[in-house]
Amino acid sequence: MANANDAIHINQSSSISRTVTILFATACGMSVANIYFAQPLLDELSNDFAIDQSIIGLIITITQIFYGLGLLLLVPLGDLLNQGRLIIGQMLLSIVALLIVGTATYVAVLFAGIALVGLLAVVTQSMVAFAATMASSTERGRVVGIVTSGIVIGILLARTFAGLLTDLAGWRSVYLVSAALLLLMVGLFLKVLPKGEREVKSLSYWQLIQSVFTLFIQERTLRIRSVIAMLIFADFSILWTPLVLPLSATPLSLSHSVIGAFGLVGVAGALAAAHAGKLADRGYGQKTTGIALMLLLLSWLFINYLEQSLWALVVGIVLLDLAVQAVHVTNQAMILPLRTEARSRLTAGYMVFYSIGSAGGSIASTQTYALFGWEGVSFLGASISTIALLFWAMTKRFTNY
Incomplete structure (x- = not known):
């Protein structure tokens, strides 16, 4: 039987293989995509279940609320239980939740299934936390960068995947x-995850959740890094949530x-930013953050010209997704080494701010578009980018990385 140190620090002398890292990234992308599938399917769901269009948007709200609850209530369990078994168990339960949604015939069942999918x-x-634990200290940033890229790519491609499958075989097929x-x-995963037992902590579940706040x-x-995450993901949502509105309206009237x-354009930026983890491993986390936040601000200059040039929008999307992903990867590379025994709780706390930023950005951007149009959305995005850049400049001296 492995000793306690080996149980907690899985194979710290060697790093996770590239194949397993890509497997983690793929699984992350597939899992996170589940909570974004419903966005392009709202009309189909509204018609199939005879739900008023003023109410059908609750599906998105419910998904996000339960995702936030899961961040706080489920992710910290990785510091208490065997991480491999926890991941397998959650994936199996996710399959059950997806089947509930895909076979639902009643509105209550649909909403319950959607809530479970989000949770x-x-x-x-x-x-992400487990991959960071499996990686050696010299390559942790690289591994986190690749795995996190899988998440962003999953978010960006979810709408495309859902739209194509719906056209081919209906929304349930998604x-x-x-x-x-x-x-x-x-x-x-059953073949590649470590089989060793993890030492179970003496903390109670309530103490575990309290320790996130501690x-x-x-x-x-x-x-500091959680606040930066909140701001950059607010910016991410400010772009992507209302983007369909000007693109589908006249004079563009795109299908x-x-x-x-x-979304495919955004993938290019996300893939390019995967290398930010390597820079963090070499001690360039702060420089990477500063450059990325400047690119984030610059991206809105191009995005603002959406109605005049789709090519300007493409450049802006690539810059924005590159910047957001680079900062996100760097954030995690700086946070996860703080407490090796509490990586899941560190991840949970950090991602709660991510969730707050995403939700706030979505609400603010749709309201801003209704009142001030796309120029108002661009001004809002640029303002949040400026705040993020100033906040980083004022706090960078407090972290040596």
Whole structure:
């Protein structure tokens, strides 16, 4: 039997293989995509279940609320239980949730299934923390960068995947196919995840959740980087939430399939930013953050010209997704080493701010578009970018990384 140190620090002398890292990234992308599938399907769901269009948007709200609850209530369990078994268990329950949604015939069942999908999608963050634990200290940033890129790519491609499958076989196929693919991933994970037992802590569940808040009090780097995460993901949502509105309206009047293709553009930026983890490993985390936040601000100059030039929008999307992903990867590379025994709780606390920023950005951007149009949205995005850059400049001296 492995001793306690080996149980907590899995194979710290060697790093996770590239194949397993990519497997983690793929599973993360597939899992997080589940909570974004419904966005392009609202009309289909409204018609199929005879739900008024003023109410159908609750599906998105419910998903996000339960995702936030999962971040706080489920992700910290990675510091208490065997991480491999926890991940497998959550993935299996996610499959059940997807099947419930895909076969639902009653509105109550649909909403319950959607809530479970959101709650269990936080397995992505459990995987990030576990991958960081499996990686050696010299390559942790690189590994986190690759795995986190999988999450961002999953978010960006979810709408495209859902739209294509819905056109081919109806909206239910989206959730049923996702369940089948996730089952395949479970089989692969059973083969590659470490089989060793993890020492179970003496903390109670309530003490575990309380300690998430204690970490915020104790770790200044966590507080600073969480605020930066909140701001950059607010910016991310400010772009992507209302983007369909000007693109589908006159004079552009683009089809939904063409609009969905802009998610593919964002993937280029996300992939390029995966290298930010390597820079963090070499001690360039602060410089990477500063450059990325300047690019984030610059991106809105191009995005503002959406109605005049789609090419300007493409450049802006690439810059924005590159910047957001680079900062996100760097944030995690700086946070996860703070407490090796509390990586899941550090991840949970950090991602709660991510969730707050995403939700706030979505609400603010749609309201701003209704009142001031796309120029107002661009001004809002640029303002948040400026605040993020100033906040980083004022706090960078407090962290040595």
